[in-house]
Amino acid sequence: MELEANGKNLAGDFLSPLLFCICLNPLSNMLEKTPYGYQFKNGTKINHLFYMNDIKLYTNEERNIDSLIHLTQVYSIGMTFDVLKMPNGTIKDIEERYKYLGIIQSNIDHEAETVKEEEQSIKADAASMATSDKLVAEFQSASLTMELRPDDEEIDWHMKPLDGxxxxxxxxxxxxxxxxxxxxxxxxxxxxxxxxxxxxxxxxxxxxxxxxxxxxxxxxxxxxxxxxxxxxxxxxxxxxxxAGNAYTERYNQVAGVVYRSLCDEYGLNKLQHWWEAPRMVNENDLAKILCNFYIRTGKHILANQPDIVVVDKENRRATTIYVVVPNDYNIASQE
Structure with missing residues (x-):
């Protein structure tokens, strides 16, 4: 529940605003001492706000707002007020928006509305500056071109030299x-x-x-x-x-990861530490794993030392594994 009252018939000299504030300070103290108001979760209570010649009253129940209004009117003898009471007693029921302390008072997305107003204000300022500032005028022209350009003409990020x-x-x-x-x-x-x-x-x-x-x-x-x-x-x-040291070490580490995974799968004794070289032959009743082992063939083959050979004894199947650490550009060719 909130209520706004606008003071009228104020004198227009320089001393009047100061006298007005001095006169209304006791009213603020009296309102604070009342049990009425809106209490936040952290315990803070608020029942009124002063700004210039405006006073806004808050309560959590409609019947209590009448008490605050009565107190304000009794205290403010000699002054007239326009009393605006929110329909049905809640901010959510306000159909027309209005501002208080520069903030829109209604049940809308205040942040989005504020940003929208700021954008409109900046655009208006830029439009007025464009007549005398060439840089601002050029920026406005470029912005308008980007807004009018269809989506299918936008630069595809896939084709950008770095991003894509x-x-x-x-x-x-x-x-x-x-x-x-x-x-x-x-x-x-x-x-x-x-x-x-x-x-x-x-x-x-x-x-x-x-x-x-x-x-x-x-x-x-x-x-x-x-x-x-x-x-x-x-x-x-x-x-x-x-090529002869760092690349080889990287290759051996990748091969070691594959080797240890295969040992886990077939229940074989694996390496205790990542830096240990795999055994050339590791075998149990389920499988045999050969690492960098020369394979004897009936026909001469130059590349007869594959990285890893897995002999699955139960399924009577042998799998040859070649470990490759390709760069991004040649993953497909290496596969």
């Missing part, structure tokens, strides 16, 4: 769900995941990015090998100095 690069690289991958499964397990620290995603999206500050996208550097060549543009792709898969 990763999507274009993995567009031929058959199973995107498997590709992103590592993100669904939720076993990474937040900073680790963000670093991996930044590397995947090619946004780590390497020289190719600085040259082609940010335009803060003239030379995009790798600072070490000078053979190719310095990018994440180049560092993690094409840098010759890393």
């Amino acid at each position: 690069a990763y999507h274009r690289q993995v567009s031929e991958v058959d199973d995107i769900h498997q590709t992103y499964m590592w993100l669904n397990k939720e076993n990474l620290l937040a900073n680790t995941e963000s670093l991996l995603m930044a590397a995947q999206e090619q946004v780590l500050p390497k020289r190719k990015l600085q040259t082609k996208i940010y335009h803060t550097r003239d030379n995009a060549r790798c600072r070490l090998c000078k053979d190719a543009p310095e990018s994440i792709q180049h560092i993690i898969s094409r840098y010759k100095r890393l």
